[in-house]
Amino acid sequence: MSADKIGFALLILAVLLFAGKWVRMHWRPAQKLFLPASILAGVIGLLLGPGVLGLLAQTVAGPETALADGIIPESMLNIWSELPGLLINVVFATLLLGVPLPNFKRVWNLAGPQLAFGLTLGAGQYVVGILIAALVLAPVFGLPLMAGALIEIGFEGGHGTAAGLQDVFADLGFPEGADMAVGMATVGVISGIVGGIILINWGVRNGKSEVLDKDVGEIPQNQQRGLIPKDNRPVPTGGMTVRSESIEPLTLHFAFVAMAILVGLGILESLTWIEKQTWGSGEDGMELLGAVPLFPLAMIGGLIVQQVLTRIDKNDLLDRETMLRIQGIALDILIAAAIASLSLAVIAANLAPFLLLGIAGIAWNVCLFLFLAPRVIPKYWFERGIGDLGQSMGVTATGLILMKIADPDNKTPAYEAFGYKQMAFEPLFGGGLITGISLPVIYNFGPWPLFGVMLALVVLGMGSGLFYFGKLKEQ
Known part of the structure; x- marks a missing residue:
């Protein structure tokens, strides 16, 4: 090409x-x-x-x-289909760059209840998906048992994760899984926003919201159109930490992203080498770590680069807002390319399994929001829980949109608690390590080991929420 x-x-x-x-x-x-x-x-x-x-x-x-x-033409779509696998590394490398580690006690008090709720949501998507795959999709439709991971990959992970796992799906003999995952991500985003807005209106009418009332006006037109009023537009897209005559600030931050990805690549190569020297050696060796994608390790690379800069950089060269702009452009291009190169024929050929997984995932998330969130999150459960619901169906951006609608003036600790929770949640789910290894684990060991671990996490999240954080609420 x-x-x-x-x-x-x-x-x-x-x-x-x-x-x-x-x-x-x-x-x-x-x-x-x-x-x-x-x-x-x-x-x-x-x-x-x-x-x-x-x-x-x-x-x-x-x-x-x-x-x-x-x-x-098809040739252009072929180019676009390669972009998500590259850009997802940029998106995940920027997740923790510029994010300082806060005080543990404050993180625990604010993020603990939401982490319990989010853990139940994320792990439960594997439990539900694997049960459906084992009982229906595999015996009735002949799909691989790896289809049980599609709900979490598409809903929690979103378009970036789904498209980024394209090579993994292909290497493990389930290439149509990548298109199904991207389609699932689209269903998740749309159902997350539509369902979230419906739930917000329900919450306002029934007194669940502690911020909005029944007389709340319509969402401003500029916000609906995605515009910032002319007299309220911020001039910079991020802080300029260096003078442009020495190096363009955006160039410097791209270098930080590159270092994070390279650190992640080094970790992946080291793990792959260890695997080849141990359980992966010989004709009967088992490939597990070699099938793990780069992007969750790029996130770990970002954390390492951030910690190194915290200790050696006395000039605060890294600006978080600039990093978010790099993340944003990579994610926009990634999503557009992934959807445009989607194979509708694959989804049409697997329409019944696709709908079954999508409906089951939506039902799981909504039921937990209605019945578990108010019993787990001590205060402002509606404003805080709606963010986790949005993320569990349509990635982080959807959760932020719903929190903005439910708490437009930031009167609750929803954003802060959500951000702290992400620091512990993102490395595992939604494109983290568990998402990255789920497919090779099911491929090599069958679905039940992963099912057992995820069921244990559901019990842990639900139990700690009901019997620990729930008791704190009563006190």
Whole structure:
């Protein structure tokens, strides 16, 4: 693939992202659903590709029509399909860069209840998924038992994680799993936002919210359109910690990201080497760590780089806001590329299993929010729990959107508690180590060892929430 073709594919993807933003600004349903421009861009690309427009043109005008491959050719989609596996490393490397470690006691008091709730949500998605895979998907539809991990990969992990695991799915003989996971992530985001807004309205009407009341007005139009008013726009996108004549601040921060990824790569190579010298050696050796993707270890690399900079950098060169901008552009491109290159034929061929997993995942999350969150989170359970619900169905950004709607003026500790909880939760679920090893563990050992561990975590999360944090609430 030539550099010209790759560059042109990136240019077209950028145009689609602008088109997605234009749709968000001018199409009311997209505003009401708070759909990110990246998802809209991916959908536009998917509709203009051979799977939709091309198929429709062939049906109407025959296979020789000029639009037989759609406006976006297969060769461009092939380039886009490679981007998520690269950009997910950037997204996860930036998660902990610029995040100082806070006081443990404060973290425990604020994040403990939400960690118990979030742990139950995340681990339970494996429990539910593996049961469905073992009892229905494998015997009835002939799918691999690895399908039991699709709920957590798509819902907690989101588009980035789902697309980033594409090579792992292929290496383990389940290539269609990557498309199903990306589709599951799309279902999760949409159902998370729609369901979250429905639950917020329910909570306001029934007095569950301690911030909003029944007379609360409509969400501001600028917020629905995803715009910042002209007289309230911040000038910088991040703090400039160095003078641009010495090095562009964005360039410096990209170097920090690169170091984090390289540290993660070094960890992965070391683990792979150890595996090859021990249980992975010989013809009968078992590959486990070699199938683990790079991105969860890139997050560990970011934590290591952050701790080194904390000790040696006396000038505070790393700016967290700049790191968030790098993370944001990588995630936007990743999501658009992943959805646009999605195979609708794979989802159509596995529609019943796909719907079964999606409905089961949604039901699990909503039921836990309604019945467990108020019994686990000591105060402001509605405002704080809605963030965890959003994350468990549509990644972190969805949780933040729902918390912003439920607590628009930041009157509760929802954001702070959610952020602290993420520091312990992200390294494990939603693209963390457990997500990364789930597929190779099921492939090598079957589903039941992972099922047992996840069931134990569900019991731990639910038990600590009900009998420890719940008792604190009573006191």
